[in-house]
Amino acid sequence: MPPLGADFGERFARERRPACQLYLISPPTIDAAFTEQLIRALGEGGVAAFQLRLKGIDDHAIAALAPPLQRACADAEVAFIINDSIGLAKRLGADGVHLGQDDGDPREAREILGKEAQIGVTCHDSRHLAMEAGEAGADYVAFGAFYPTTTKETQHRPDHAILTWWQTLFGAPCVAIGGITPDNARPLVEAGADFLAVSSAIWSGDPAERVRAFAAVMRG
Numbered sequence: 001m002p003p004l005g006a007d008f009g010e011r012f013a014r015e016r017r018p019a020c021q022l023y024l025i026s027p028p029t030i031d032a033a034f035t036e037q038l039i040r041a042l043g044e045g046g047v048a049a050f051q052l053r054l055k056g057i058d059d060h061a062i063a064a065l066a067p068p069l070q071r072a073c074a075d076a077e078v079a080f081i082i083n084d085s086i087g088l089a090k091r092l093g094a095d096g097v098h099l100g101q102d103d104g105d106p107r108e109a110r111e112i113l114g115k116e117a118q119i120g121v122t123c124h125d126s127r128h129l130a131m132e133a134g135e136a137g138a139d140y141v142a143f144g145a146f147y148p149t150t151t152k153e154t155q156h157r158p159d160h161a162i163l164t165w166w167q168t169l170f171g172a173p174c175v176a177i178g179g180i181t182p183d184n185a186r187p188l189v190e191a192g193a194d195f196l197a198v199s200s201a202i203w204s205g206d207p208a209e210r211v212r213a214f215a216a217v218m219r220g
């Protein structure tokens with residue numbers, strides 16, 4: 001089982017939380033060269049999860065693109081997470097699914113994907129949504145967008161304090177997302193993010209070099 005799953009399960013038993021790790025989000029569209037980019041990024045270590053988030057194509061097309069990416073994740077012991085679709089996550093045997101507020105019910109995802117699956121839920125800037133997600137059995141809650149991003153239109157801008165609040169009260173990990181770069185990541189780590197979910201800041205340059213740049217900031 002990839003380290004994301006193992007880590008999530010063990011957190012409740014630990015006194016000290018593990019160091020913040022990267023959660024890579026794919027670009028919204030990819031080409032055949034992307035597998036090599038992903039392998040380079042994952043080769044650096046320090047990445048817990050990769051989310052296949054492709055927009056504007058249907059599940060069949062995503063399923064056709066997924067196998068080499070899923071293999072790269074398995075080889076690197078990185079959790080392979082599917083965005084939006086419980087059905088596609090099931091079909092591919094993915095390690096988990098990320099659900100937005102309109103993407104489905106975490107309880108249904110648990111029934112379909114099983115107890116080992118990693119189920120993440122978008123909670124925007126809302127403590128209420130995060131508590132609901134926790135009650136529904138989410139393995140992680142995601143807050144964002146912390147910074148301006150061109151990857152997606154966003155309507156919510158949480159304060160960093162929401163990460164500290166979550167960390168203080170709840171055991172499940174929290175993910176920070178939205179416009180995160182090596183230059184602005186440190187305050188999110190200090191506020192208590194367990195994972196930084198990042199897309200454009202990884203794929204807009206040499207992914208291996210970008211992962212190293214994040215790792216340096218996350219170490220402190």
Ligand SMILES: Cc1ncc(COP(=O)(O)OP(=O)(O)O)c(N)n1
Pocket residue numbers: 023025051053083084098099100101103120121122142143144152175177197
């Ligand atoms: C880790 C993580 N956090 C938030 C999101 C956003 O999900 P959603 O609100 O469903 O928006 P889309 O990504 O589907 O456009 C995410 N994908 N991953």
Ligand SMILES: Cc1nc(C(=O)O)sc1CCOP(=O)(O)O
Pocket residue numbers: 025122124143144145146148149150151152154177178179180197198199200201
């Ligand atoms: C997919 C996504 N969800 C967000 C949210 O706020 O829920 S922000 C976002 C985009 C993340 O990509 P980048 O690292 O390029 O900003």
Ligand SMILES: [Mg+2]
Pocket residue numbers: 083084098099100103
């Ligand atoms: Mg979604």
